[in-house]
Amino acid sequence: MTMEGVTPFPAELAHRYRRFGYWEDRPLGEVFAETFSRHRDRTAFIADDERWSFSELAEGSERLARNLRDQGLGPRSPVVVQLPNCAEFVVLYFALQRLGAIPLMALPGHREHEIGHYVEFIGAEAYAAPSRYGDFDCLDLARRLRQRNSELKLVLVAGAAPPEAGFLSIRDLLEREPHSSPADLDRLAIDPDDPCVFQLSGGTTGIPKVIPRSHNDYLYNSRLIASVNDIRDGDRLLVAAPIGHNFPLASPGIQGFFLNGAAAVLSRSARAAAVLPLIERERVTHLEVVPAMILAWLADEEMGRHRLDSVRVVNSGGQKFQPETKRRTETAFPQAQVQEVFGMAEGLLMITRLDDPPEVRHETAGRPICPEDEVRLVGEDGLEVADGEVGELLCRGPYTLRGYYRVPEVNRRAFTADGFYCSGDLLRRHPSGNYVVEGRKKDLVNRGGEKISAEEVEDMLLTHPKVANVACVAMPDPILGERMCAFVQARGLAAPTLEELTGLLQDRGLARFKHPERLEVVERLPLSPFGKVQKSVLARRAAELVGTQAEGAPR
Numbered sequence: 001m002t003m004e005g006v007t008p009f010p011a012e013l014a015h016r017y018r019r020f021g022y023w024e025d026r027p028l029g030e031v032f033a034e035t036f037s038r039h040r041d042r043t044a045f046i047a048d049d050e051r052w053s054f055s056e057l058a059e060g061s062e063r064l065a066r067n068l069r070d071q072g073l074g075p076r077s078p079v080v081v082q083l084p085n086c087a088e089f090v091v092l093y094f095a096l097q098r099l100g101a102i103p104l105m106a107l108p109g110h111r112e113h114e115i116g117h118y119v120e121f122i123g124a125e126a127y128a129a130p131s132r133y134g135d136f137d138c139l140d141l142a143r144r145l146r147q148r149n150s151e152l153k154l155v156l157v158a159g160a161a162p163p164e165a166g167f168l169s170i171r172d173l174l175e176r177e178p179h180s181s182p183a184d185l186d187r188l189a190i191d192p193d194d195p196c197v198f199q200l201s202g203g204t205t206g207i208p209k210v211i212p213r214s215h216n217d218y219l220y221n222s223r224l225i226a227s228v229n230d231i232r233d234g235d236r237l238l239v240a241a242p243i244g245h246n247f248p249l250a251s252p253g254i255q256g257f258f259l260n261g262a263a264a265v266l267s268r269s270a271r272a273a274a275v276l277p278l279i280e281r282e283r284v285t286h287l288e289v290v291p292a293m294i295l296a297w298l299a300d301e302e303m304g305r306h307r308l309d310s311v312r313v314v315n316s317g318g319q320k321f322q323p324e325t326k327r328r329t330e331t332a333f334p335q336a337q338v339q340e341v342f343g344m345a346e347g348l349l350m351i352t353r354l355d356d357p358p359e360v361r362h363e364t365a366g367r368p369i370c371p372e373d374e375v376r377l378v379g380e381d382g383l384e385v386a387d388g389e390v391g392e393l394l395c396r397g398p399y400t401l402r403g404y405y406r407v408p409e410v411n412r413r414a415f416t417a418d419g420f421y422c423s424g425d426l427l428r429r430h431p432s433g434n435y436v437v438e439g440r441k442k443d444l445v446n447r448g449g450e451k452i453s454a455e456e457v458e459d460m461l462l463t464h465p466k467v468a469n470v471a472c473v474a475m476p477d478p479i480l481g482e483r484m485c486a487f488v489q490a491r492g493l494a495a496p497t498l499e500e501l502t503g504l505l506q507d508r509g510l511a512r513f514k515h516p517e518r519l520e521v522v523e524r525l526p527l528s529p530f531g532k533v534q535k536s537v538l539a540r541r542a543a544e545l546v547g548t549q550a551e552g553a554p555r
């Protein structure tokens, strides 16, 4: 039975994906348990100077799964996970997979607005977090959330848990002797068509959307992209971006590396001073970065101080990476090739191939990984554009979602009648057969790979008493690619200040990375003849204000 709120693949396509052997019809947890035992003695991951072998990961995740079973978690239990790049994340993720529970991958930067929404929206039975992120107290938030949400029974803490009912330390659960037996886990009925994870959409709507990825599709996603990533015995992936994001988790990420018996090196920080010594010490072979990370490293004086010749592959994704910067990256990492990934939490992955000619590797964002990935570029009229012209990317395939979770009215707009996902990205086919990203028509700001829905921020700003109308647009930034600029039409005579606006967002518990970083007060927002705010006009104005041209701003 399809889970409520999940849009199934049509039977004929599901049949096709099975016939081609793409879908294995096995729960992810079972596949990984087997993988871990095959590579028992090898290092699985390194985190905060701890080294975990695959056998330790197998035993830890099994024991944690049995203890969480004792606490009532099982197939389809929704769990909000907001952990940093630490050992607890890895062991908990695979424990939840053993149970068939469904972790939702929140980001460390999310705050009460986002976490509160996710807990309520999926009916979370558990929330996993460290005790704090800087000055943000996750346990206090957990207490408030438990008062509002009766399903939220458990708070799983990375670090020490307070002596309160329902709060449990993940480390304690790794030590404790469970009541449930391994056979109890084997008896759980996990449907491989069920979601194994809830990913978060880059989002253009007021409320962030939840992406159900099935066991079948997510495993295939990782196996396939790993197969074109040149992963060899003994290789090591550096994970410095937030580990729950689809890129470091599964594309190929830790899933793809573990499936090949290769290891991950986790860093809590993406700063050069943290990452570069780690690359040198652990002889890292693969990096997964957003361009903003690399640009910051290239500008950092730490750069010249470390041996970086173990790195063979630099995967860059999440944002456009300029050809010139790719060349500079290949100089700084003398043995490395940049391999760009154009990916999305919704599914489709494009990637340049390591044997593409250098100019194709530098100038394009790659091509799909699966022959059954169906890609269309369409114009405003919904018809396919001529070859070589720019069009909106629509896609469908064995690991691309068929609908967001529990939002049928959004799905009617985000998908075509025949099930293609409308990405809002504008692409062009390159003569090589690869694709070039030319911009986007969706209303978001891509801040160093973190996607911010303009509507989500505008909806909140509109509640400020001094704001009559507001439009948030991208303004170019040399490192982050884009930052958010808010154009505000004031209500009455007194215009708000940027501090007043961000103060409101802070009070409402909106993640700080979503706060606008510049305010422009205008007499009137430019409107189209239909009365719609003309964001393209504002984006051009924002670009002029900062003195460069916007890269991927909406057209």
Ligand code: OOB
Pocket (backbone or CB within 6 Å): 200, 201, 202, 246, 247, 251, 316, 317, 318, 319, 320, 321, 340, 341, 342, 343, 344, 345, 346, 365, 423, 425, 437, 440, 449, 451
């Ligand atoms: C990755 O996933 P999301 O869901 O955070 O963001 C997806 C969006 C795409 O629709 C596109 O607008 C943008 O991010 N994007 C790129 C890009 N890769 C993603 N824009 C230009 N060039 C690229 N190479 O960002 C993601 C997921 C898996 C692997 C890699 C990235």
